[in-house]
Amino acid sequence: MTRTYAVIDKYGYRNSRKNQSYPADKLATTLLNQRAPKIYQPDPDDPTGKKRTLDSEVTATIQERGTELASQFEEWVMKSPEIVKIYNERYNRSIVKPYDGSSLTVNGLAKQYQLRLHQQNAFMRIVQERRAGLAHEVGSGKTLTLLASSMRLQELGVISKPMFVIPKPLVEQFGREIYKYFPESKVLIVTTDDFTKTIEKDLLVELPMETIMRLSLWTLNRELL
Structure with missing residues (x-):
């Protein structure tokens, strides 16, 4: 037979000519794992037959059916108090704490x-x-x-000593932001020029308790770690 034909159930897909299929149970499993269903077929330009390309038309059809299936599943679950109760008792235990x-x-x-x-x-x-x-x-x-x-x-x-590690190009900008919002704050700007083998440890230890430090990420990686 040379004619292409497809057998389509309510949610799944099967095309024997292209040797493609996406059963409804597989679709449900894919959706429950929060993945997008996709169908691939052999690339006609690949003589080895190993390369596969996305079949956009069929994939769109399957994803549309997936949306319908998810909607039907949600509606079915919400109509079953027993299932809702079991889910809430077993899994729905995480509540995001509000902050005011x-x-x-x-x-x-x-x-x-x-x-x-x-x-x-x-x-x-x-x-x-x-x-x-x-x-x-x-x-x-x-x-x-x-x-x-x-x-x-x-x-x-x-x-006691807040330290902000900032990307190198943004160090000066971040410092200006500190003084703009908190003009009375005491800020120490640390760059690569401030570090040598003899003073780097003393510089960190001897800082006043109220000092706010800002370092570049490059300085932290190269000099402190």
Whole structure:
């Protein structure tokens, strides 16, 4: 037989002519593992027959069926109180802790600047947890959040000498940001010129307790580690 034919069930796909198939159970397994279903076929330009290329048309069809299947599965689960109860009892135990920093004040911050709500909450999280990843968008004020929380941790006695390791091209810019937001702060700028074999250890040990350091990443890698 030379005619191409396909047998398509409600969600799966089978094409005997192209020797392609993607059964519904395989589709369900792929979706449950949060992967995108894809179908490949031999590259007609490869004489060895080993190279395979993505079949965009069929893949789009399978992914569309995957969306339908996921929707149907969610609807079915939510209609079953027993399944929802089992899931909640066994797996749904992680609750993201909320952080409310609206009541916090930032001592030493220049009067023309104020923390926005998301900065206040991130500030509170860092103060409480002693760590945080600021995955905010560019321009959202991560630098100010970092500086403000460091100042507060220093006030609380949790840290004594905050040290910021900055990419080399941004060292001067970061220093200007510190003085812009906290004009009364004491900042030590450490560059490669400040380190020699004889003074590098003394420079770190003898710093005043209130000093904020900023080093380039290049300096840290080459001189301190």
